[in-house]
Amino acid sequence: MSEEPIENIRNFSIVAHIDHGKSTLADRLIQETGTLTDREMVEQVLDSMDIERERGITIKAQTVRLNYRARDGKDYILNLMDTPGHVDFAYEVSRSLAACEGSLLVVDASQGVEAQTLANVYHALDANHEIVPVLNKIDLPAAEPDRIKQQIEDVIGIDASEAVPISAKTGLNIDLVLEAIVTRLPPPKGDRSAPLKALLVDSWYDAYLGVVVLVRIFDGALKKGQRIKMIGTDAHYEVDRIGVFRPKMQAIEALGPGEIGFITASIKEVADTRVGDTITDDRKSNVVPLPGFKPAQPVVFCGLFPVDAAQFEDLRAAMGRLRLNDASFSFEMESSAALGFGFRCGFLGLLHLEIIQERLEREFNLDLIATAPSVVYKINLNDGTQIELHNPVDLPDVVKIASIEEPWIRATILTPDDYLGSILKLCQDRRGVQVDLNYVGKRAMVQYDLPLNEVVFDFYDRLKSVSKGYASFDYHLTDYKEGDLVKMQILVNAEPVDALSMLVHRARAESRGRAMCEKLKDLIPQHMFVIPVQAAIGAKIIARETIRALRKDVTAKCYGGDITRKRKLLEKQKEGKKKMRQFGKVDIPQEAFIAALKVDG
Numbered sequence: 220m221s222e223e224p225i226e227n228i229r230n231f232s233i234v235a236h237i238d239h240g241k242s243t244l245a246d247r248l249i250q251e252t253g254t255l256t257d258r259e260m261v262e263q264v265l266d267s268m269d270i271e272r273e274r275g276i277t278i279k280a281q282t283v284r285l286n287y288r289a290r291d292g293k294d295y296i297l298n299l300m301d302t303p304g305h306v307d308f309a310y311e312v313s314r315s316l317a318a319c320e321g322s323l324l325v326v327d328a329s330q331g332v333e334a335q336t337l338a339n340v341y342h343a344l345d346a347n348h349e350i351v352p353v354l355n356k357i358d359l360p361a362a363e364p365d366r367i368k369q370q371i372e373d374v375i376g377i378d379a380s381e382a383v384p385i386s387a388k389t390g391l392n393i394d395l396v397l398e399a400i401v402t403r404l405p406p407p408k409g410d411r412s413a414p415l416k417a418l419l420v421d422s423w424y425d426a427y428l429g430v431v432v433l434v435r436i437f438d439g440a441l442k443k444g445q446r447i448k449m450i451g452t453d454a455h456y457e458v459d460r461i462g463v464f465r466p467k468m469q470a471i472e473a474l475g476p477g478e479i480g481f482i483t484a485s486i487k488e489v490a491d492t493r494v495g496d497t498i499t500d501d502r503k504s505n506v507v508p509l510p511g512f513k514p515a516q517p518v519v520f521c522g523l524f525p526v527d528a529a530q531f532e533d534l535r536a537a538m539g540r541l542r543l544n545d546a547s548f549s550f551e552m553e554s555s556a557a558l559g560f561g562f563r564c565g566f567l568g569l570l571h572l573e574i575i576q577e578r579l580e581r582e583f584n585l586d587l588i589a590t591a592p593s594v595v596y597k598i599n600l601n602d603g604t605q606i607e608l609h610n611p612v613d614l615p616d617v618v619k620i621a622s623i624e625e626p627w628i629r630a631t632i633l634t635p636d637d638y639l640g641s642i643l644k645l646c647q648d649r650r651g652v653q654v655d656l657n658y659v660g661k662r663a664m665v666q667y668d669l670p671l672n673e674v675v676f677d678f679y680d681r682l683k684s685v686s687k688g689y690a691s692f693d694y695h696l697t698d699y700k701e702g703d704l705v706k707m708q709i710l711v712n713a714e715p716v717d718a719l720s721m722l723v724h725r726a727r728a729e730s731r732g733r734a735m736c737e738k739l740k741d742l743i744p745q746h747m748f749v750i751p752v753q754a755a756i757g758a759k760i761i762a763r764e765t766i767r768a769l770r771k772d773v774t775a776k777c778y779g780g781d782i783t784r785k786r787k788l789l790e791k792q793k794e795g796k797k798k799m800r801q802f803g804k805v806d807i808p809q810e811a812f813i814a815a816l817k818v819d820g
């Protein structure tokens with residue numbers, strides 16, 4: 220039995236906008252509490268990169284247990300749950316928050332409140348967290364802690380009078396942060412003698428230990444050998460290992476109420492565990508489950524196909540491996556006339572898609588073609604039924620369709636005033652509807668409702684570029700609304716390329732079609748014949764470009780002299796070929812697929 224008195228435990232998260240210094244502060248806290256020595260600290264940084272790579276980089280929250288002797292002379296256990304910063308992974312943030320009682324809100328004192336500061340602090344308030352504001356980077360000459368304190372009060376509406384001014388980089392005032400954690404954040408509540416009630420916070424696959432489950436105990440205790448039941452899945456197991464992260468895994472005998480740690484229990488697959496489920500004693504039947512979480516819903520889908528058809532089985536195996544640690548990534552087999560066999564995959568957002576695609580290519584050495592990302596549409600058919608459409612290619616015949624609904628988001632954007640005009644134009648061009656416009660000091664805070672399909676491709680890139688990187692952005696899904704949507708096809712050499720089909724708003728079809736044709740014209744190499752590139756809605760061509768025929772031999776410019784150069788050129792050409800896919804008679808390079816979609820049409 221763990222003997223930790225519950226009043227000496229503090230469970231907290233660190234919430235912040237990206238780059239405001241969350242990870243640096245976490246490192247300092249680990250160091251200051253002596254959890255790792257300075258020498259180990261360097262190793263730790265490397266280690267955690269390994270773990271992160273194994274577990275999916277920024278996708279996953281990290282947990283670490285710190286021991287701290289406070290100024291009151293008592294020994295505390297601090298459980299820190301780091302949270303990912305990007306909007307795609309807001310879901311991970313909420314579940315970490317559900318395991319804690321308080322949050323450190325880190326705000327860069329030279330930048331101030333940003334879009335994800337707001338989004339994350341609202342998540343923390345929703346989770347009933349006590350919040351300690353921390354002003355970071357006060358070593359910077361541009362830091363204005365007093366102004367930012369006021370801003371936190373004005374914009375977020377929480378008391379910032381006792382915000383802790385720190386420099387996570389130099390280590391200044393980290394001791395005050397630790398004191399604030401023990402004095403200002405509440406201890407967990409829980410009853411040691413009650414039946415076990417634990418929250419399944421996360422689970423992942425470890426090559427040595429098998430499935431590892433991260434738990435937060437609310438009532439009762441967990442010990443080795445105990446028989447447990449997961450209420451949601453009604454699965455029964457015997458706990459074979461219990462431990463905590465310091466930050467490496469360390470075995471302990473038991474976990475008591477209020478504690479956070481991990482268990483293993485000969486669970487075969489991550490799919491056997493459900494994040495948000497309640498774990499209880501095998502024999503207890505009357506435990507009321509914890510509220511849990513809504514499952515993470517994939518919102519963006521695309522097809523992933525191997526460039527080389529022989530890599531199909533490797534791709535399947537690689538996806539299976541990634542899925543072990545990332546239940547929010549889904550895939551099922553798909554076949555396409557032009558691309559052969561591949562998979563239809565679901566993601567939390569475009570960043571998630573890019574991370575998975577990059578990992579498949581880098582870690583598993585696969586060459587992939589990604590088809591046009593699509594959001595999930597709801598198609599109302601004339602016979603009164605509704606279907607969910609994950610792939611534009613599967614759109615039923617237009618005569619059968621009564622209406623099409625698309626997902627909308629509410630976006631919050633913070634920007635220096637100078638860029639406001641361009642940002643409003645960008646939102647307007649993307650069919651946005653302005654909801655609110657306010658000022659936060661010298662910066663504007665705009666809220667827009669936007670169709671998700673106008674945001675998935677390149678909205679974030681465009682926003683960064685029109686604001687020179689200064690605007691910050693956050694969004695959440697709101698609802699489905701009917702839209703005047705049509706299927707646009709791209710034809711290369713008169714053959715439709717399914718991978719580039721998409722649903723677009725009728726009013727935006729022509730400009731998007733034109734932009735895609737122009738981009739493809741640049742991306743598809745010249746062939747020995749003329750290639751028309753067209754965009755079409757049904758039988759109607761709405762845009763066209765022409766790729767002129769190639770006449771010259773690529774080696775001609777070597778004057779027949781330097782044979783090694785000639786060979787190199789030919790080899791390079793062959794290498795280039797490998798990464799292309801044939802559509803009819805035309806080779807389309809792999810990068811054309813995503814690049815063609817990132818157009819500002």
Ligand SMILES: Nc1nc2c(ncn2[C@@H]2O[C@H](COP(=O)(O)OP(=O)(O)OP(=O)(O)O)[C@@H](O)[C@H]2O)c(=O)[nH]1
Nearest residue numbers: 235237238239240241242243304355356386387388
């Ligand atoms: N000058 C200064 N730089 C800091 C301080 N704290 C963090 N930084 C720098 O700010 C950058 C971002 O810090 P991170 O700790 O990676 O920020 P983060 O919030 O964890 O970012 P993500 O993990 O990407 O969400 C890094 O280059 C840090 O070195 C500080 O107190 N002063």
